[in-house]
Structure formats: structure tokens, C-alpha cells
Amino acid sequence: MRIGIIGAGFTGLSAAHNLLKNGHSVSIFEKDEGPGGLALGYQERDWNWSLEKHYHHWFTNDKAVLNLAKEINHKVIIKRPKTSVYVKGDIFQLDSPLAVLKFPYLSILERIRMGIVLAFLRYNPIWRPLEKINTKSFLQKTMGRRVYETIWEPQLINKFGGMEENISLAWFWARIRKRTAKLAYPQGGFLHFANALVSRIKELGGEFVFKTEVLELKENGGKVLLKTQGSEYEFDKVIVTLPSFFFIKIAPSLTGEYKEKLMKLKGLGAVNLVLRLKSSFLKDGTYWLSVCDKKSPIMAVVDHSNFMDVTNYNRDHIVYLGNYLPMNHRYFKMDAKAILKIYDPFLKKINEKYKSNLIGLEVFKAPFAQPIIPVNYSKMIPPFKTPITNVFLANIQQVYPWDRGTNYAVELGERVVDFMLNEK
Template identity: 25%
Template sequence: MPVIDIVGGGILGLALGYDLIKRGIGVRIWERSRELGGLMGRTRFDDLDGLEVDRYYHAILSSDRTLMRLFDELGLRSEVRMTVTSMGFYHDGKLYSMSTPLDFLRFPPLSPIDRFRLGVTILQARRVKDWRALEQTPVVEWLTKLGGRGTVEHIWKPLLRAKFDGGFDNVPATYIWSRLVRTTDTREKGGAVEKMCFLPGGYAMLINALAKAITERGGQITTGVAIQQVHVSEGRVCGLRLSNGEIDSDGAVLTLQTPIARRLLPPEAADVNARWSRLEEYLGIVCMLLVLRRSLSPYYTLNITDERIPFTGVIETTNLIDRQFTNGYHLVYLPKYVAPDNLFAQMNDEALQRSFLVYLRQMFPDVRPDDIAAVRIGRERYVEPLHPIGRTDDIPPFTTDIAGLYLVNSSQIYPQLTNGEAAVAHAARAAGIIEQTLRSLSESQQTVAV
């Protein structure tokens, strides 16, 4: 079997490398940054005794079965901690718990009939087994049919507006369906209790365990080297141009977001390039991380229905993660999903911080400057792949017309949402297909040799 080059050392690249190597296929993984993990990486605060936390918030759900199996395999299961978490809504200047069915029934902006219909929406969504029936339907149309106008105006539209930077006319019903199925799977006792999980060292613990398992089985991982181009000759991959030289290659799997992956294609792969360009839009994110000396609310996620507040939510991860792992500090993330032309995507860090803090104080007027131990701003151009209505056929496949060239990235994760659970399952599916094509390629080469 040949050795395959995997470009990208995020969760997808590492989970794929691990799966391929278990199937007896050699792997070399190439990561541009000095650290592995991509979006799941960590950030360090030297002036807070070297406090190290996730750059972005990352929860693991108790229903993440593929991840749990992987934790078992890698000997990480005993490290997984579980906490009962709750969710809130910021509405009309007040915080409301929305953690239990009873909370839903008490939420003030909904009339009694709307509250009942919200429950019906959740139950009906869980009954849908064939998501293809939903993918031609605009999400707002579907939610209005199930739950009525009141629930759409007061609950769903604010959530959609925040998640899609305002533009959700083209979003299919599969988006909320997927979200509801994933989150209600974490509930126990008739929906009254939600449990989430975390690893004390964040997803980085999984990333490091995968890297260790790969290298122990003979795989090679190189960080601090970017792949600049895939070389193709006579319709097959023959080499790679690295930021520090050239190497021969039997095959390359690009795990990068589609617009970045396309930049690595040579002119000989023009058809592949055109195919991948059919679906390549991603939303980016700006996310302010606050290290605080006090808690803001009891909620892991605080959703916001007030359109004037720019961020998507207030995510207080230390309502999940035990503070013994954060040197006693409270961690709050203020994410905002952004299209590239969004004002907040273009602001410099200083202006963004000033603006977000004004809005945060609007929500929590008693936050004082000395409550804030540190602030860090993260920005990513490609985070959330967009899947507009009826465009499933445009999703690029794993394989291409160039022998040995594959794409395995987040744009192909659909109708599931992009997260660790979906990425690991996606990597396993891709590994199966790659193994199959490599075997038939090597069989056909042997036949030619005979």
C-alpha cells in the first residue's frame, strides 16, 4: 500500500490519519502552524500564570457516540467529565432560564398557544427520519408550519439571524432539524436535565492522543510546514511543493476548507477546481474571549433575542468546565459569525473589544473593569460551511478525476453540523472510501504489470 499525504493537522486530518493507519495505509500529516489542532487549538496567557484554555469554546455532548468510542480506543474515556448544564435567553433586558420544558412554558414573549407549539416543533422535528424531505424547504417556512409565527419571531429568527449574520432566507430546514436532534439527544429524565462533557485539557487532549497513536504506528507528522501545491503528472498525484522544498507523493488528501484547498490545485486539475468551486462559501467568526474574576450567569449558552447586541451569544464555558482547570478564572466567549464584508470582521482588535464591551455592559451593567483579568480576540475566515437550499448535489465528493487526489473537509459534513463528533465520523467514512480506491488502483497496476 502507498503512503498518503494528509494536508491539515486539525481534527479531520488527525482522525483521518489515525483511521487510515489502522487500515494499514501509511500516512504523512502536514500542518502549517507550529501547533496541531486548527480551530480546536489552545491559547496561553503568560501573565496569568501560564493559564492555557481553548481558543474557541468546545463542548462535547453526552450523545457524541463516535467520539466516546474514540476516547475508549485512545484510553481517554476516564478523563471525560460530565456536568449538568443549562441554557438561557436574554430577552428585553432580562435573563430567562430555558433549560427545562417548564422554563419554555414560562417564557414571557410566547403566548400559551406559542409555548405549546414550540414543544410540538421539537417533538415533530425529532420524528423526521428522512432529512432529504426537508432540504428543499426554507427553514423559516418549516418552523412557521410547525410552531406558528410567534415562536418564529421570538425564538427562531433571533437565533438564525445571529448564526447566519442576518441572511437566512436560503437556509434549508435541515439546519434546525439537525441542531434539534443533536441537542435534545443530550437530555435525560424526560428532557428536564441536559448533560455536557469536557476534557480537562480541552480537545487538545484528543488531538495529542491522536498524534501519539499515529506516530506510534509509524505515521509521520510535520508541523510548521505549509503545502503550497499538489503536483500532478499523467492524471495522477506525483508530488507536493512544501514551504521548504519539494517531495514525491503517491497521493494527497486535502482536509482544508474548500477555498484554501483550491489554492493548492495545479493547472492540470482545472476540472477538479471547477467542481469544488460549486459549493465553497463559508462564514467566518470573530470571537472575544474574556478571562473573568466573576461569573456572568449560570448558563453555558445564553442566547440573545435583542437584535441590537451584535454577538451570537454569551458562552460561559466554566459553567461546564470545572474551574480547577482554569486557575479559578471564569471563561466567557462572545462569538459573532460574520460574512467577510461584515463591519465587525473588518474592525481592528481594539475597536472590536471596545464595542463588544459596551454591549456586554448593556447586558450586565455591574461588570467592572477589574473583573476582567484578560481579553483575547480570535478571528477565522472559514468556519461554518454554508449549504443553501437544494444544493446537496454541489457538495464535492471525496474522490476526484485525478488519481490519488482527495478532498475530505467540513463542507461535506451535511446535514449534520460541523463539530468534533461529526468530523470524526466523517473521517472514518472517508478513510473507507480512500482505502477502497487505493486497493483498486494497486490491483489495476498489478494487472497492467502482469
């Protein structure tokens, strides 16, 4: 079969790889100039490695993507970086049961309660009954109001900005169950990994059409027609990997229940300010700092140089300042300097002299980056098969209960191909 794939993020790359291994012909359309989608990387002239526009790592149990790296002989680095929280102006390591017991801003009883609830979530393998439960009320009831307000509420607000009230406990369970203390990272960066996958796909006969946005998709006498600026392409089947909102935009013939289902799915965008510094920002060696402060303008500070060796980036120390925000937030219209001006007073609380070390500043924005996962989300997920004949949807909003990630994109690519090829 001749199959078209829209999007060269990890779902599209994985689907292409699997289709080609099954003997089909594949063309991938990507509006960006490179592969990787939300995990797309860039490389400064004097760096040996690429860097993701938005911070990325893998957990050591991310089997689908780690197996894929193995299959294409791409080296993976495994480390145990330090994960901490910022609470009441201080930084505390909080990435092990012992660290929870030592945490100073809660009473010993509160720490034990929190530890027991986290242990229950981590070791309970069954998530279905949890999806009916609201994370906020569960955490307040089981851990206590003060634990919730000190540790979890700021993080939920940061992750789901304004939509944190109705998040499914299945999502929270997945975050706790899946997390590993050791983290993995592809040698050379995610862009090098995605490029290695592109090379393998091309070796198998796949065709890439980069810098080409699909503007319209429609059924045409049993085939599927894709329109780009100035060209038209015909396929037997098409896999769409775009977030639902963008799928609706390119598929005007999509109507009825399926479209309504897509329109009910909500999400947030991401804004990441990337600082390049002469020395590290988080001096205690923390890689990931969750900011538990409702007044902070930043959700997470990710000091990449406390994870990957700075020599790969010509000794530039890289720090991400991350936020998930609604697409209409003013940061989406602001440049890097204007955003830094807002973040600056908070950053100085952590590292007063960081500005004298600043050698570069970039901002990266993604309009759709984080699906909102309300209670009973499994009933909201649209199926792969769309009402448009021979068009299949496989996107970030179908990943559940696990938090979306490149691992699940790879798995989704495998699943949609399996579904499509075995469809009766």
C-alpha cells in the same frame, strides 16, 4: 501506500489514525504550530488545562469522537450545564420542554405550538424530505410569526448573517434532533485531547510536519507532489482537509465541474473575543446564552466557567463572545480592544460591573468556520474523489445534514479512508 494528509484538524487526525491502523505510511502537514484546527487550544502559563480559541463541547451522542477518546484512553467529563436565551433584556433558561412551557414572552398557545413542532423535529428520524423545505417559511407557518421573530429569527441571523433566508430544514432538524441536555468535554481541554491523538499517531509510525503550509499540490506521473516553502514531497495518495476555498488556492490544476461545485459552497468566518475575569460573567449560572436580539453585536455569550471548573485555569473565569461573520467584515481587521468597545454597551446590560473584573482579553479569528447550508444541499456536496488523480477531499463542507463539529470531522476522516482504500 505512502499517504500525505493536508491539515491536522480532527478530520486529518482521524484519517491518519485510521490509515496507520490499516498499515499505511502517513505524513501530516499542518500550517499551525499545533493540532486541532478550528478546535485548536492555547494554554496560559499558570493554567493546568488548555482552552479552545473558539468555544467547544461535545454532545453525549457524539459517538465517533467519544469512541475515539475511549480508544486512546482519554478521559471525558460529562455535565448538564444551563442553556438560556437573552430576550428583551432578560435571561431565561430554555433547555427543556418544561422551560419552553414556562417561557413568558409568548402566549400559552404559542408555547404549545412551538413545543409540538420541536417535538416533531426531535422524534422524526427521517430528514431527506425536509431538505427541500426552507427553515424560515416552515417555522413561520408551523410555530407562528411571533415565535419565529422572538426566538428563531435572531438566532438564524446570528448563525448565518445575511444568508439565513434559504437555510435547509434538514440542517435545523439536525440541530434539534442531535442536541443533548448533558454535554461532554475532554479532560484537560481539546488541545490535550488532540495532543494525545498526535502521540498515538506517532506511536503507530505517523509523521507530523507542523508550521508548514502546503503551497501547491499537483499530479506527477501517477504520484501526487506537495510543495511547501523550500521543499517538495511525493505521495501515492493525498487527502486534503481544507475548506474548499483553500483547496482551490493550492490546486491550480483543478478545473471544470468539480471546481465549479466547490466555488458554489458558501461559508462564514468566526470571531471570538475571550474575556478573562475575576468572577463569573453570567451570574445565574448559564453556560450557553443565545442572544435573541437582532440589534445585539454578539451572537452568543459562552461562560466557560459555568461549565468547566475555574481551578483548571488558575481561577480565571473565561467568557467567549462569539460571532459568525463574512470574511470581509470589519471585525476581522480590528484588535480585541476595539471589538470590546463595540460590545461593551451590550455587555453592561447583562453585567454592569464586568469591566472592574477584567484581567485579560484576547481575540481569535477563523476565516472559514461555518458552512452555509441551503435547501437541497445534498446535491451541492462535492464527492471525496477529485479530478486530480489520487487526491481526495474531506472537509467541513461535506458534513451534512448534521451541523459541522469535531465528532463529524472524526467520522469524515474514517469515511474518506474507507472510500479511498476500497476504491476500485
